[in-house]
Amino acid sequence: MASGPVELKIRWGMVIDVDKCTGCGACMTACQAENNVGLEENFSKEHRAISWIKVRKLDNGKSFPDYDEVYMPQPCMQCQNPPCVPVCPVVATEKGVEDGGFVSQIAPRCIGCRYCMVACPYESRAFNWHDPVWPEGMEKTLTPNTSTRMRGVVEKCTYCHHRYTAARAKAYEEGRDPNELGEDEYIPACVEKCPSGALYFGDLNNPEHTVYTLSHSENAFRLLEKIGAEPQLYYISERDWVQKMADYHLELKRKG
Template sequence: MVIDLDRCNGCGACAVACAVENNVPPAHQQANTRNAVSLMNVSAVSNHEQFPAGDTAYIPMFCQQCENETPCMTVCPQNAVDVDPVTGIVGQVPQRCLGCRYCMTACPYHARTFNWRDPEWTDGMKAQLNPAVAPRMRGVVEKCNFCHGRLHAAREKAAAAGRNEIDPADYVPACVASCPTNAITFGDLNDEESDVCRLSKSDGAFRFLARLGTEPKVYYHTTKPWVRALAERSLTRTRQEEFHG
């Protein structure tokens, strides 16, 4: 997946689509941004300049699907995190999750959320639940899995048509489909022909915290030098001047 930060206007449609697709329960009245369930977050960052040089970028953050020594998978004591060797997607098995939250500690992207409360839907919302995705119970960890329900649907469709491989057009995660500016491109990074592969190798493509060595499979793209500089810094607050490289 490649996300073009220059196109993202921070509308949050991706986060809403994600919640609807994956049956994320509405946040409890007393919940806050730090303890509500949310698989996708969009953060605003600024270059801290005055007008007219001032600029803002929006960064959608969710599971980056680490390839190398996937931090969450290696620490889970009971194999509740698995990396699909075919698709490379990092999945979560909520039925096996103990809720120890060690994976959340291990994740450098804070892309995992815990179900602190019992999920609750109003009657009207219950009718809107996605039948393809099982809701998660209280006390387990969940995360983005590139819309597993949609992958299953695509596979079923391929099987029904007698194909072994899914049609890439059939499998598009909800965030990708809902983005009004087409900022997110999704596909097979191993496929040299694909758009994602081309974009991930283009100038201005980068990954967050790449030096940790976890080889995430989500790329970001920007032409703005200050956003690049920001991404390559780890702790920003202390040395703001370095952002303008």
């Protein structure tokens, strides 16, 4: 792991309200289409399926009537102190300090050692065991946003970084400061297409952005906070068991 979290002036991040998520999977579908993620006929091997955002189902393990469950969409956390970055031997993944704190993934530079996958505590990365395949004709629906990735490299969520560059370019053209984007100017595909409104996106350092308020709410928490990766993704839930399950460290803190 790096020596400590990097200081960021702008900290693009996400807040997911798991109490609102219906588990419909629209975010997964949106992400695949937006980022040209290849299709797989054999989808039963979940651990090898490439998906930049996964909707996980959590339950409290109790029986009815105490049984409770939530859906937890999980893209890359874009950690402020990313465990995946220092282990990469070819600098194929970097923490962008200047551009809002994204953890980049440069697929052509990747040599496929998968150290980053081992290091990532959130299983946010996926490895291309095969060349990406689309059924005949379907390759016509590839978007211009993200290059396709080849066999032998790791890939992951980028918070739709191409949308960020497009929003900045637009701000330049309009003579505005590209470092002061409004929260509606740059939204990843998963957030845009969520029909439940469970996903929020913006600058976590900007008090004018909704995510700032939400991330400071008493129900906000981060996954595995105790390991110190400082994710730029917060979850909110009023359910105590969800917070406890997500963050053992927080539970200890509460107990004092």
